[in-house]
Every structure is written in C-alpha cells, then in structure tokens.
Amino acid sequence: MRSLDDFACGKLEALERARLRRSPVVTARDGIFVERGGRRLLSFSCNDYLNLSGHPAVIKAAITAAERYGVGAGASRLVTGNHPLYDELEDALARLKGTEAACVFGSGYLANIGIIPALMGDGDLIVLDELSHACIYAGAKLSGASVHRYRHCDVGHAEALLAEHRTAHARALIATDGVFSMDGDIAPLNALSQLGNRYDVWLLADDAHGLGVVGGGRGSTFVNGSARSPIDVPLQAGTLSKAVGAYGGYLCASQAVIDLMRTRARTFIYSTGLPPAIVAAAIAALDLIERDPAYAGEPLRKARLFTRALNLPEAQSAIVPVIVGDAGAALAASDILRDNGFLVIAIRPPTVPTGTARLRFAFTALHEDGDIARLAEIVRQQILRR
Numbered sequence: 001m002r003s004l005d006d007f008a009c010g011k012l013e014a015l016e017r018a019r020l021r022r023s024p025v026v027t028a029r030d031g032i033f034v035e036r037g038g039r040r041l042l043s044f045s046c047n048d049y050l051n052l053s054g055h056p057a058v059i060k061a062a063i064t065a066a067e068r069y070g071v072g073a074g075a076s077r078l079v080t081g082n083h084p085l086y087d088e089l090e091d092a093l094a095r096l097k098g099t100e101a102a103c104v105f106g107s108g109y110l111a112n113i114g115i116i117p118a119l120m121g122d123g124d125l126i127v128l129d130e131l132s133h134a135c136i137y138a139g140a141k142l143s144g145a146s147v148h149r150y151r152h153c154d155v156g157h158a159e160a161l162l163a164e165h166r167t168a169h170a171r172a173l174i175a176t177d178g179v180f181s182m183d184g185d186i187a188p189l190n191a192l193s194q195l196g197n198r199y200d201v202w203l204l205a206d207d208a209h210g211l212g213v214v215g216g217g218r219g220s221t222f223v224n225g226s227a228r229s230p231i232d233v234p235l236q237a238g239t240l241s242k243a244v245g246a247y248g249g250y251l252c253a254s255q256a257v258i259d260l261m262r263t264r265a266r267t268f269i270y271s272t273g274l275p276p277a278i279v280a281a282a283i284a285a286l287d288l289i290e291r292d293p294a295y296a297g298e299p300l301r302k303a304r305l306f307t308r309a310l311n312l313p314e315a316q317s318a319i320v321p322v323i324v325g326d327a328g329a330a331l332a333a334s335d336i337l338r339d340n341g342f343l344v345i346a347i348r349p350p351t352v353p354t355g356t357a358r359l360r361f362a363f364t365a366l367h368e369d370g371d372i373a374r375l376a377e378i379v380r381q382q383i384l385r386r
C-alpha cells in the first residue's frame with residue numbers, strides 16, 4: 001500500500017539522517033572470532049560470556065535431545081510442549097539461585113512481559129530504574145499499572161517516589177536490571193530489598209547479564225550476600241541466552257509465585273515451548289557453571305584488565321561501556337576498532353539515552369590477556385585521545 005510504504009520510507013530517512021538506522025549484518029561466530037563483511041574479527045560484542053554455546057558437552061546435550069524428542073516442542077507447555085527436560089532445567093535454576101522454584105519462558109524478553117502483567121494491573125504501582133532493559137519497560141506498560149522511573153541506581157529517589165505514591169495503590173513493584181545491560185554496573189539490590197520490605201513493595205531484578213558471571217556464577221543476588229544467605233530478591237528473572245549460551249528466559253521465585261506464572265503469565269500460556277535441544281543445552285551449561293565458580297569469575301577478571309589498563313572505573317561485570325557521545329562518533333569509533341581487527345558494536349539511542357552513544361565491550365572467559373592489552377592500547381591511542 002502506498003501510504004504504508006511512504007510511512008516506512010519517511011521513518012527510515014529520518015533515522016538515516018540522525019545516524020540511527022540499524023540493520024542486521026550477516027555474522028558467523030566461531031568461538032571468540034566472527035566472520036563479518038568479509039573479515040575475521042576478534043569479537044568483544046558477544047554475550048556468550050563463558051563461551052558455553054560452543055562447549056562440547058553443551059552441544060552434545062543438544063544433539064542427544066533433538067534425536068530423542070525432535071526439534072520443535074510441538075505445542076505450548078500447557079498443551080503437549082512440556083517435554084521431560086523442563087523439570088530438570090527448572091530444578092537446576094532454582095537450586096543455583098536458592099529459590100523454591102523456577103519457571104522457564106521462551107526468552108528473557110518474553111519472561112518480563114509475562115511476569116510483570118501477571119502480578120501488576122490497573123491501580124497498581126511500578127517504580128523502575130530509568131536504565132532498566134526495554135523488556136521491563138514493555139512489561140510495565142503492558143500491565144496497565146502507573147509507572148514511575150527513578151534515577152539510575154538512586155535508592156533515595158526510589159524511596160521518594162514510594163513515599164509519594166505507595167499508599168494510593170493496592171500493590172507495588174520495584175523493577176531493575178541486576179547487572180545493567182549497557183553500563184555493566186550492578187543495582188543496589190540490598191538497599192532496594194530493604195526498601196521493598198519497608199514499603200511492602202515486591203522487588204524484581206532481571207539478572208540477564210549477572211547469571212554465570214558475578215557472585216560465583218549465581219548472579220547479582222550473591223555479590224554482596226553470601227552463598228548461604230543471598231540478598232532477598234523475591235522475583236529473580238533472567239535469560240538463558242547469554243552466559244548460559246543457550247536460549248530462553250526464567251523466573252526464580254517462591255512456589256506460589258511460580259504456580260501463578262504457570263497459570264496466568266500470557267507469554268507462558270500462549271507460546272510454544274522451547275525446543276528440547278535448547279533446554280538440554282541450558283541444563284548442561286548450568287551444570288558446568290555450578291561446578292566451576294572459578295571459571296565463572298574469568299569474564300570479570302578480563303573486564304578488569306581492560307578497565308585498569310585504561311584507568312576507567314573498575315568493571316563490576318563482564319560489560320564495560322566507553323561513552324563517546326553522539327551516534328556518528330560511536331559508529332566511527334567502532335570502525336576504527338574494526339580496522340584493527342576487533343568487533344565492538346556501537347550502541348546508539350534508543351538503546352541508550354541520547355548523547356550517550358557508546359562502545360560496549362563484552363569480555364568472555366576465553367579472551368586472551370594479550371589481546372585485551374592490545375585492544376586497550378588502541379582504544380587509548382585512537383579513540384580516547386581524539
């Protein structure tokens with residue numbers, strides 16, 4: 001239709017002018033390297049922090065499951081898609097996170113847009129960190145609750161919002177990333193948990209980038225707590241697509257909350273179950289994470305080599321941002337690194353706030369210390385000095 005295409009072309013032209021147009025580039029991953037645009041590049045843009053997506057035991061588990069159960073799940077989990085591997089995966093997640101139960105969703109994004117509207121509705125209150133991931137925003141919007149944002153990691157501001165609004169609403173939720181996806185810092189979960197208890201507000205932390213990486217691999221609730229008494233976060237969401245190297249999302253919580261998800265979360269009910277091979281891969285990867293907390297510490301060690309070399313604030317996770325400002329400058333910086341053999345994707349608005357376009361470096365266990373030193377040197381000489 002003419003008006004439809006005119007609309008799309010107009011939007012695309014405006015994005016192009018602002019250097020904000022995006023399109024997928026064919027990329028073949030090969031361990032920590034990628035083949036892209038005819039070049040072989042060392043990638044610092046994969047969230048496969050433990051390189052488990054290519055681990056022989058993980059691949060073997062996927063192949064065995066596909067052979068045994070077929071490729072697709074065939075139906076939603078409440079129909080016939082709940083193949084036998086799901087119980088094992090949910091038990092493994094609950095054990096690793098120290099919760100009563102867990103529920104697996106189709107992806108991390110689907111988890112949050114299912115969980116939040118299953119708990120919150122019209123007349124309820126959601127207070128969220130302004131840098132929360134897009135799927136937290138989407139879930140909050142879908143729920144119909146009133147949504148207020150607090151300044152990034154500012155517990156005082158969160159408290160001020162609760163003091164002002166809490167009593168006017170039946171139920172309330174604080175939502176935040178555990179490890180922030182574009183900044184790499186960790187939410188003040190202990191303080192948020194205490195705030196939640198004071199105001200009778202439920203706390204949801206999305207640990208997509210924490211699981212497998214911080215807290216001995218158990219995630220951000222274990223960073224300042226101990227293995228025996230992690231920080232009390234009643235709703236622990238996350239993904240199986242990053243350090244776990246597979247796919248899918250999860251919620252770890254009490255048995256009652258998980259039972260509610262299984263009967264009310266729309267993205268659980270009305271979407272086909274994950275392929276058995278993916279569930280088997282996630283089980284194998286979680287087993288590796290649980291058995292080797294020292295290996296899980298490697299991405300953070302590598303990230304800290306980089307931040308020390310550049311005198312940046314010490315990395316708190318595997319993610320390190322170098323903020324360059326406008327979108328064009330971020331693209332140019334990414335090109336410089338590409339010309340030196342590295343893939344570091346420029347992250348631009350609306351993924352990050354206007355004026356904070358950046359290079360986002362993601363470190364993995366298998367990056368070589370020498371390559372990190374070389375990368376840091378190029379960043380120092382050719383990007384930070386410009």
Ligand SMILES: Cc1ncc(COP(=O)(O)O)c(C=O)c1O
Nearest residue numbers: 107108109133177181208239241
């Ligand atoms: C904090 C956060 N939550 C959720 C997601 C979505 O997870 P998934 O890729 O499994 O949909 C991401 C990234 O993709 C993320 O960074």
